[in-house]
Amino acid sequence: NIICSIVFGDRFDYEDKNFLALIDWIEENNRLQASIQTQLYNFFPTVMDYLPGPHQQLIKNFEKVDKFTTNIVKEHQKTLDPTCPRDFIDAFLNKMEQEKGNDDSKFTVETLSRTTLDLFLAGTGTTSITLRFAILILHKYPEIVGNGKNSLKLFNRLWD
DSSP states (O other): OHHHHHHTSOOOOTTOHHHHHHHHHHHHHHHHTTSHHHHHHHHOHHHHTTSOSHHHHHHHHHHHHHHHHHHHHHHHHHHOOTTSOOSHHHHHHHHHHHTTTOTTOOOOHHHHHHHHHHHHHHHHHHHHHHHHHHHHHHHHOHHHHOOHHHHHHHHHHHHO
16 A cells, blocks of 8 residues: 555555555455466567467456556546645656656656556555565574564664
């Protein structure tokens, strides 16, 4: 939700069905990326488009996530106040307006949608996977945790 607040300018309720669906699609894609078909798709996309497999679901999920992001961008376009940007999307939309006459500008709605999606996926996916592995490691090796006071002293010394 912190990433959502920075990128989308809004936090979602943890019971929000759209938000939960988004999280489900992302988690499913994380699982599907390990399949051999998905990895082959990276090298032979034209051939793999015609073959069944988990990579087809990954593509569908990605399209759903992309639609979710695009809808948020469209909503921001309707409610944009150029004098008061709320988040990353508003700042990008303002830059798009400044670059309007420039044919070589990279500030387009498509670029905004993809960049927003990249920021969201990088922020949520990477963080959640890192936290999961950290918790698993701490669970497997409880001696790492040790005495909380000593850990805090070490942490404070590192940042002094």
